[in-house]
Amino acid sequence: MIPEIGHFALILALFFSLCLSVVPLIGYWQKNRVLLHTARPLTYLMSFFVLVSFLVLALSFMTDDFSVLYVSQNSNSQLPIWYKFSALWGGHEGSLLLWILILSGWSSAVALKSVSLPKDVGPVVLSVLGMVSLGFLSFMLFTSSPFVRALPDAPLDGRDLNPLLQDIGLIIHPPMLYMGYVGFSVAFAFAIAALITGNLNASWARWTRPWTSLSWAFLTLGITLGSWWAYYELGWGGWWFWDPVENASFMPWLAGTALVHSLAVTEKRGVFKSWTVLLAIFTFSLSLLGTFLVRSGVLTSVHAFAADPTRGIYILMLLVILIGGSLLLYGLRASQVRASATFGVTGREAWLLLNNILLTVLTLTVLLGTLYPLIFDVLGLGRISVGAPYFNTVFSPIALLLIVFMAIGPFSKWHHTKASLLLNAILLPAVLAIVVAGLLSYVYALGMMAWLTLSVALWSALLIAKDWFVKVSAGTKGIIPRARQLPRNYYGMMIAHLGMVVTLIGILLVSTSSHESTVKLSPGESVSFAGYDFHFDGISHLKGPNYLADRGVISVSKNGDFVALLQPEKRFYSTSRQIMTEAGLDAGFTRDLYVSLGEKLSGEAWGIRLYVKAFVRWIWLGGLMMMCGGLLSALDKRYRKTVRGNNA
Amino acid sequence: MHAIRKKRLITLAVILFILSAALGLVLYALQQNINLFYSPTQIALGEAPENTTIRAGGMVVKGSVKRDANTLAVTFAVTDFKHSVQIQYQGILPDLFREGQGIVAQGKMLSNGVFSASQVLAKHDEKYMPPEVTEALEKAQQQTNPTSSSTLER
Numbered sequence: 001m002i003p004e005i006g007h008f009a010l011i012l013a014l015f016f017s018l019c020l021s022v023v024p025l026i027g028y029w030q031k032n033r034v035l036l037h038t039a040r041p042l043t044y045l046m047s048f049f050v051l052v053s054f055l056v057l058a059l060s061f062m063t064d065d066f067s068v069l070y071v072s073q074n075s076n077s078q079l080p081i082w083y084k085f086s087a088l089w090g091g092h093e094g095s096l097l098l099w100i101l102i103l104s105g106w107s108s109a110v111a112l113k114s115v116s117l118p119k120d121v122g123p124v125v126l127s128v129l130g131m132v133s134l135g136f137l138s139f140m141l142f143t144s145s146p147f148v149r150a151l152p153d154a155p156l157d158g159r160d161l162n163p164l165l166q167d168i169g170l171i172i173h174p175p176m177l178y179m180g181y182v183g184f185s186v187a188f189a190f191a192i193a194a195l196i197t198g199n200l201n202a203s204w205a206r207w208t209r210p211w212t213s214l215s216w217a218f219l220t221l222g223i224t225l226g227s228w229w230a231y232y233e234l235g236w237g238g239w240w241f242w243d244p245v246e247n248a249s250f251m252p253w254l255a256g257t258a259l260v261h262s263l264a265v266t267e268k269r270g271v272f273k274s275w276t277v278l279l280a281i282f283t284f285s286l287s288l289l290g291t292f293l294v295r296s297g298v299l300t301s302v303h304a305f306a307a308d309p310t311r312g313i314y315i316l317m318l319l320v321i322l323i324g325g326s327l328l329l330y331g332l333r334a335s336q337v338r339a340s341a342t343f344g345v346t347g348r349e350a351w352l353l354l355n356n357i358l359l360t361v362l363t364l365t366v367l368l369g370t371l372y373p374l375i376f377d378v379l380g381l382g383r384i385s386v387g388a389p390y391f392n393t394v395f396s397p398i399a400l401l402l403i404v405f406m407a408i409g410p411f412s413k414w415h416h417t418k419a420s421l422l423l424n425a426i427l428l429p430a431v432l433a434i435v436v437a438g439l440l441s442y443v444y445a446l447g448m449m450a451w452l453t454l455s456v457a458l459w460s461a462l463l464i465a466k467d468w469f470v471k472v473s474a475g476t477k478g479i480i481p482r483a484r485q486l487p488r489n490y491y492g493m494m495i496a497h498l499g500m501v502v503t504l505i506g507i508l509l510v511s512t513s514s515h516e517s518t519v520k521l522s523p524g525e526s527v528s529f530a531g532y533d534f535h536f537d538g539i540s541h542l543k544g545p546n547y548l549a550d551r552g553v554i555s556v557s558k559n560g561d562f563v564a565l566l567q568p569e570k571r572f573y574s575t576s577r578q579i580m581t582e583a584g585l586d587a588g589f590t591r592d593l594y595v596s597l598g599e600k601l602s603g604e605a606w607g608i609r610l611y612v613k614a615f616v617r618w619i620w621l622g623g624l625m626m627m628c629g630g631l632l633s634a635l636d637k638r639y640r641k642t643v644r645g646n647n648a
Numbered sequence: 649m650h651a652i653r654k655k656r657l658i659t660l661a662v663i664l665f666i667l668s669a670a671l672g673l674v675l676y677a678l679q680q681n682i683n684l685f686y687s688p689t690q691i692a693l694g695e696a697p698e699n700t701t702i703r704a705g706g707m708v709v710k711g712s713v714k715r716d717a718n719t720l721a722v723t724f725a726v727t728d729f730k731h732s733v734q735i736q737y738q739g740i741l742p743d744l745f746r747e748g749q750g751i752v753a754q755g756k757m758l759s760n761g762v763f764s765a766s767q768v769l770a771k772h773d774e775k776y777m778p779p780e781v782t783e784a785l786e787k788a789q790q791q792t793n794p795t796s797s798s799t800l801e802r
Contacts, residue, residue: 389677
């Protein structure tokens with residue numbers, strides 16, 4: 001009975017989303033206030049029923065209701081309780097429900113805040129969000145309802161959650177990722193509303209900016225968590241694989257980053273208007289495309305769990321309608337939102353334009369690399385895979401150039417910057433960075449490319465610090481009061497840019513100064529590797545809640561001093577009959593020691609992978625800093641002012 | 649020339665320059681890093697190029713896995729049930745590697761007809777079959793027995 005309530009709630013949510021997509025728009029065209037005012041209550045109703053169905057599904061998971069097909073496929077009575085909850089989004093249907101729940105959350109948040117928007121803009125924005133919900137709710141109800149029963153032959157126990165997903169990282173990674181992905185729907189809805197109402201001024205950008213920064217922050221966190229999870233859970237010490245599913249989340253991030261920057265220009269200078277609108281559409285389309293790629297199973301990868309073609313076609317249609325419709329609307333209406341102002345080729349606008357061009361190019365190269373095997377396959381040219389070297393070759397130089405511009409940009413002034421002024425500001429730090437990076441690369445024998453990259457990183461860090469210092473030491477007030485006066489937006493930018501530098505250093509050092517080795521060890525044997533001695537003490541057997549494990553015990557010492565005890569595991573999950581490798585890790589600020597068990601070879605010997613990963617934590621530290629930057633700028637004071645007064 | 653037009657021209661030139669540079673880079677990188685898949689039959693017929701990174705895959709032949717006593721070297725054969733190919737590999741095989749399982753390996757063909765793998769991929773699911781392998785099996789099946797083409801479950 002209870003699962004049926006969830007199903008029914010979902011149907012009600014579909015009904016309200018249908019009303020929400022239609023009624024306020026009719027109200028807008030007929031200038032009917034009553035109809036316009038229905039937007040907010042309809043949003044709340046829709047969100048409420050989505051929440052109800054989510055809670056019902058969660059309840060079915062918690063109470064082991066294996067008569068629900070989806071529960072029986074993704075859970076098991078032996079599963080620890082927190083994994084029973086997160087198993088909800090362990091499969092296709094449930095992760096869609098999470099997607100819709102988060103979309104409802106964002107819609108309700110917009111509805112709450114929409115009181116400060118002009119009377120006709122808020123309802124149109126909500127209505128557009130309603131259309132997106134309508135699309136996904138119908139997709140879910142017609143092709144992939146999680147409430148389908150396995151009656152009358154309900155299984156006694158479930159098939160268990162994929163062991164890969166039985167991990168803390170996978171409890172929080174998908175919700176955060178979706179918060180980001182789906183959050184871009186708000187920017188998208190604002191863009192569509194601007195096209196419909198023809199009302200695109202500086203306040204439009206000001207409404208959109210905090211939502212975009214916030215989604216961007218969540219997406220950054222989601223990707224960072226995903227990378228961290230892949231690093232310790234997949235057992236080969238990689239932190240990014242250019243897997244299609246990773247690319248699917250990375251493309252909206254790249255486009256979203258461009259959007260965050262172009263919105264700044266549109267707000268401050270009133271230029272790039274139509275481009276910003278296009279970018280908002282583009283970013284959300286990439287989120288949808290990512291969902292399509294992952295959910296339809298069209299690309300096969302570690303994460304692809306859905307393989308039903310009817311779903312693929314439905315979501316493809318959805319994609320075509322949403323993206324095609326938006327682009328059509330854009331084509332019809334964009335000429336009305338052309339900027340009246342112009343921008344200077346030497347001003348900050350130009351640097352931000354460069355930022356946008358480079359980020360767009362990066363997005364397109366990742367898109368091409370991701371879709372290339374698909375295109376190849378569709379054209380019948382054979383099965384290919386595009387290797388990580390493609391992405392590294394193309395991505396690295398463009399990204400490095402982008403970081404160079406990121407360093408210079410903040411020093412330029414809006415509209416016009418004197419070249420001599422700019423040169424003066426950046427020259428000395430550049431010399432300093434090149435010398436220091438050169439020394440470091442020489443001492444640690446890093447090579448030419450590392451020298452270049454390290455120079456750029458140090459130079460950017462110096463410039464960011466210098467910019468802050470120049471700003472706080474101007475005037476007579478003293479440093480601390482000045483530092484407090486600087487807007488949060490500025491600190492947001494500063495921290496996000498610094499985060500970028502930290503990540504860059506992490507990526508550089510992990511790829512130049514890490515060591516790895518695969519060895520065959522019997523208990524009692526030792527191996528010296530990268531300055532450490534790894535001693536294989538032996539294997540112990542233990543029993544987890546739903547698995548049996550062989551746990552290796554490896555003590556690591558350096559010059560005779562004990563460093564760490566690593567305990568990698570090889571787990572056998574009895575229900576799903578799957579084997580999982582759990583790495584043994586000793587995390588550190590400048591290095592990680594990482595050990596994973598391979599197979600048991602002849603006798604008592606095991607194949608063991610050893611890694612010393614230099615500065616790998618910096619990659620995620622930078623990601624967290626970028627997230628904080630995004631949050632800070634979303635919380636800037638001026639977004640909290642009601643905009644009703646000044647939207648002339 | 650108008651100031652605005654000049655500005656647009658500069659912008660356009662910059663965009664074109666960056667785009668063409670990126671395009672060049674993409675084409676170069678794609679040329680180097682596309683790995684075509686070859687089935688055991690294709691390899692047996694000599695279609696696979698030597699010393700180029702390619703992918704090969706099939707079902708691991710039962711009883712073919714041989715490990716070296718002292719090192720991590722291992723050899724095994726994969727088959728599409730029509731032809732099979734020997735694969736040599738140095739290192740730790742993935743968790744789900746076992747005899748009878750479908751796998752894909754990335755590496756190069758040696759002149760003696762052995763495939764030297766730098767990477768062996770087996771997915772984290774017992775039921776999972778790499779789509780390349782499924783296709784290869786179906787093709788091999790079709791060639792031997794053209795009347796019943798779809799007996800292999802997808």
